[in-house]
Amino acid sequence: MVSKDRNQGKNQLRVGRLVKAHGLKGALKLELYTDNPERRFTPGAEFTLQVPEASPWHGKTVVVREYRVMNGNPVVFLEDVDDREGAETLVRAILWIDQDDDEVEDDAWFDHQLVGLDVVRDETIVGKVVRVEHFPAQDLLIVRSGDxxxxxxxxxxxxxxxxxxxxxxxxxxxxxxxxxxxxTTDTADAGESSDSDASA
Structure with missing residues (x-):
């Protein structure tokens, strides 16, 4: 499951994270957040990067040169990234792509679609989604429950x-x-005290 975001007036979908350099020719292993990587990572596809401001890639985009599956792992080659040293500078970067409103992606929603939804547990409303936080490992729904x-x-x-x-x-x-x-610690302590009192 992933959530999409509206960024600078555009609809954007988070589709992957670059997790580690692979080999010596600039390849990077991917953690996929899309159900259709073969369509997303076609040669020429351009991605917006989510990286720290201190990164040399901050504010830049990357373009796919080649996508393949190697030893069961999705791997991507990017233009202008030709060696392992260059690939290392992109590790942990998150990839976003522009998406049309009517384009369907399984298990993916825009943030604005999620905010305001009731949160139901065992058929009982326990809160409401107030915002979505995006992190490298996963997204978080921030749910207002009571105060x-x-x-x-x-x-x-x-x-x-x-x-x-x-x-x-x-x-x-x-x-x-x-x-x-x-x-349970208090309960256990209480039980031990009762045993001690009984023995006394």
Whole structure:
């Protein structure tokens, strides 16, 4: 699952992250955020880079020279990146691409489509999506529940269903994400004290 963003008036979709240099000819291994990499990473495809401001690539774009799968791993070659040293400067960069509103991508939504949706757990509304945060490893839905904001990983295991038309997302969070777990330490201590008192 990924969320899309509107950037400078354009619709953008996050499609991948460059995770490590591969070989000596400038190749980079990809973490894919798209269900159709063969279509996204065609030769000539241009991506906007999300990198720190200190990066030499800040504010620049990259163009795909070649995409292939090597030993089961998606790998991309980029124009003007011809050796391992150059590839290393792009590690951890996130790739975004312009996308039309009517273009369909499975399990992907624009941020504005998610913000405002009710968050439902066991058929009970537990909060509302107030914003989306984008991080290299995954996106987070920030859910306002009562007077607190809860960070919900936007992954299939925790957010199995997004129904924009119904105005809701369904969550199956792990214990403790939306409520405080009982302090088992206190319970154990109380039990030990009772045993001690009984023996005394």
């Amino acid at each position: 607190q904001d809860i960070m919900v990983p936007f992954v299939q295991a925790i957010v199995p269903t997004v129904d924009v038309r119904a105005g809701r997302v369904t969550v199956t969070p792990p214990p403790g994400l939306f409520e405080e777990l009982p302090d």
